Amino acid sequence: MRVGFIGTGEIAAAMVEGLSGRGHELIISERNAEIAAGLAGRFSDVQVKSNAEVVAGSDVVFLCLMAGVARDVLGALPWRSDQAVISVMVDVPLADLAVLCAPASDIALTIPLSSVATGASVLPCHPDSDALRALFGESDTIIAVPTEAGLNAHFAASALSAPLLNLMQTGAQWLGEQTGDPNGAEIYVAGVFAGFLRQMSLQGADFEQLLNGLATEGGLNATLKQQMADAGAPDALREGLEGLKGRLKL
Ligand SMILES: NC(=O)c1ccc[n+]([C@@H]2O[C@H](COP(=O)([O-])OP(=O)(O)OC[C@H]3O[C@@H](n4cnc5c(N)ncnc54)[C@H](OP(=O)(O)O)[C@@H]3O)[C@@H](O)[C@H]2O)c1
Known part of the structure; x- marks a missing residue:
């Protein structure tokens, strides 16, 4: 699968590390430049591209920005209806993502923690996501949470x-x-x-x-x-x- 990441920070790096070596093409955005260069240096299946190139070239895109930045940048990117979008961001509801990432409509929320880098982590998600299951279902435990409020409660619990x-x-x-x-x-x-x-x-x-x-x-x-x-x-x-x-x- 071609897997993109918009926002290459702490949590994107952990997911890239977890997914690397599993037969995917991993396309990460240029910021943070140092983290992106480090990941590309460590993993041969990682390429660094612009935000627009990440979206254009990916089947699944993980959104790993801070909420304020997401509201500024996502709307201008070349989203397609045939790609899946998975946000790990707190404070950006699904309804807002539907507008920012239109015409993409296969949109889910999940909450990775740094342990996703080594597998055996727990990934709550809402709604259930075939893309998330295809990528992490074998290495990690996916918990489908029936409501967005329930997923947000998991965000609170993750702060334990x-x-x-x-x-x-x-x-x-x-x-x-x-x-x-x-x-x-x-x-x-x-x-x-x-x-x-x-x-x-x-x-x-x-x-x-x-x-x-x-x-x-x-x-x-x-x-x-x-x-x-x-x-x-x-x-x-x-x-x-x-x-x-x-x-x-x-
Ligand atoms: N850390 C966690 O354990 C964790 C767990 C679950 C969910 N989350 C969620 O994940 C999101 C990111 O958290 P994080 O801890 O990974 O934060 P972070 O390390 O600050 O990562 C955010 C990244 O976005 C980049 N960025 C800023 N402006 C950008 C732009 N215009 N285009 C592309 N990238 C840009 C930043 O680059 P610069 O450094 O160059 O500004 C930075 O690399 C948050 O919404 C948070 O709620 C985090």
Whole structure:
């Protein structure tokens, strides 16, 4: 497939890395110039072209711009009705994309994270997209979300990433201070959570089951969990998610 990317930044680079070597022609836009040159240097199936050439030469186009830029540039590009468009952008609803990318009408929203570079990531999408499934269905898990509001709620949930990684980093830093081995501390903390997540995917365990397994009364886990609850951490997280609802029109 000829797969184009408008906006060559963080998330486009991760998708290009994930798709490279799988028999596609990957056509990326010139900005950011340094990232584009880096990708073209690393992967022989990547070409760098202008925005208009990306659209003209692609069967599927990923939109990876910031919302304000998208509103300025997309309308002038040579869209066709026979191509699929997949936006990864927050704050640009499908109705706006239908106008900006007309006459293309096979338009979907998805939410890749940087782990799409290595596969086994989760890609919620709305509406369901044959193009997204054809490109990532074998390497990643596609979750079709029935409504656009539901997809936007996944955008909010994707923002759990930074605060939860930050908590893990804080724990790893603390461990490193005790052991004098910060690298080993990161490996340990990451490994603990990788193990739980593997258990969830391989054994179908859910969060409740894992928490029950850690709930021994007076145990270290129960003690720390209670202390964080008393300090308001879960409430702060829920409040933060609620705070995103206005922007995401939920
Ligand atoms: N990062 C994530 O984990 C993530 C996850 C899910 C969704 N998203 C969404 O992905 C979109 C991009 O995010 P990002 O983190 O990848 O941001 P980013 O790294 O800033 O990428 C945006 C890219 O757009 C380029 N650009 C600016 N003006 C352009 C133009 N006129 N034509 C072509 N390209 C232009 C920028 O180039 P310059 O550097 O030269 O300005 C930059 O490379 C956002 O809408 C965000 O909501 C991001």
